[in-house]
Amino acid sequence: MKYKCLNPIAEVGLNIFTEQYEKTDDMNQADIVLVRSAAMHEMEFTDNLKAIARAGAGVNNIPLDKCAEQGIVVFNTPGANANGVKELVIAGLVMASRDIVGGVNWVQTIKDETGVGKLVEKGKGQFAGKEIEGKKLGVIGLGAIGVLVANAANRLGMEVYGYDPFISVDSAWNLSRDIIHVKSRDDIYKNCDYITVHTPLVEHEDPNINTKEMINSDSIAKMKDGVIILNFARDLLVKDDDIAVALKSGKVAKYVTDFPNDKTANMEGVIAIPHLGASTEESEDNCAMMAVKQLRDYMENGNIRNSVNYPNCDAGVCTTAGRIAILHRNIPNMLSQFTGAFSALDINISDMVNKSRGEYAYTVIDVEASDNTEVVAKLTGIKGVLKVRVVK
């Protein structure tokens, strides 16, 4: 089996691949792909490609529907880099409150003069700031990162408001009970001194689901004067032109972004970080290990864990002679056609798992025959079947 890395992937993860797996530079030869933030929307995929693992959280760089249509399972690694991002968000809160960046840059301008110590004491007043303790922080999106940020800020003495209409049970359990639960984004906007966004980028006509450009002139107008906005999620959550106006007027005091672009990199009042949220040894290792383990489980057993376009499915390890995995549309009459194909060839099915998610479904069938070439051809011909894999 051949794997291709579209971005550098931590060695400790790649080492989990056994000698059955070989690295390739040729996308057309790859059975599986590992990726971080490389843009994949314009890429074409061959029939050979079976799975893509995003070593990270955000999957907006991957064409999920196109992959589903081609029977390519896309995975991500939920939570594996959350602590890395959390720590940088805390740094962002402090950097936006104290002029650390300005001060550090200023020291560089005086470093060759004599008496730097005296100059520092004389000039430091221009970089004085505020403390975060006692201030109100609004967290929009309480997933792996949002929960860690909310809890950490709370422990640093901030009063934390949290908003997430789709919060998972796990996140709700992990959230400190000191976090003030609010039911609308407006409650965050009107109450908070700092607002940090931790949702995926979602484009949707329902404004409660949509997150694209959710920080815009309308939402900013509802915020406190001098609010500080932090964006460690995706640049498109914030409307750049509107933030420019708000920074100029002082309505927004600072905008901290981990996703600088042509516009924001040039704006005064922006603290631009070069997408470093997940760039720690620990996060890179965690993501790579989780991605490779999930890919191996899919390739070797047909199990799906943490997919973002197909249902999760745990069929365990195959103990019979053969295992066939079918990626198909979630439409009526599929299972009877599958079982019919096996019975027509007199092949006994010993176990079967079927899962669905939205428009797509996944069926794993364990059989007592070891040569299943004929049945695979039959299954592939069924209308609604997107891919058939012989797992064993």
Ligand SMILES: NC(=O)C1=CN([C@@H]2O[C@H](COP(=O)(O)OP(=O)(O)OC[C@H]3O[C@@H](n4cnc5c(N)ncnc54)[C@H](O)[C@@H]3O)[C@@H](O)[C@H]2O)C=CC1
């Ligand atoms: N700066 C960086 O290096 C990194 C950035 N990210 C970004 O952060 C995002 C969040 O990451 P995780 O916390 O790991 O993901 P997650 O999936 O654990 O959490 C996302 C949360 O957002 C919530 N959500 C979705 N739509 C919402 C809406 N309309 N309003 C309020 N809440 C909503 C979900 O219910 C979920 O709880 C990723 O999608 C990615 O874009 C993630 C990792 C690293």
Ligand SMILES: O=C(O)C(=O)COP(=O)(O)O
């Ligand atoms: O996991 C995410 O969503 C990230 O934004 C991290 O991206 P990266 O893997 O550092 O290119």
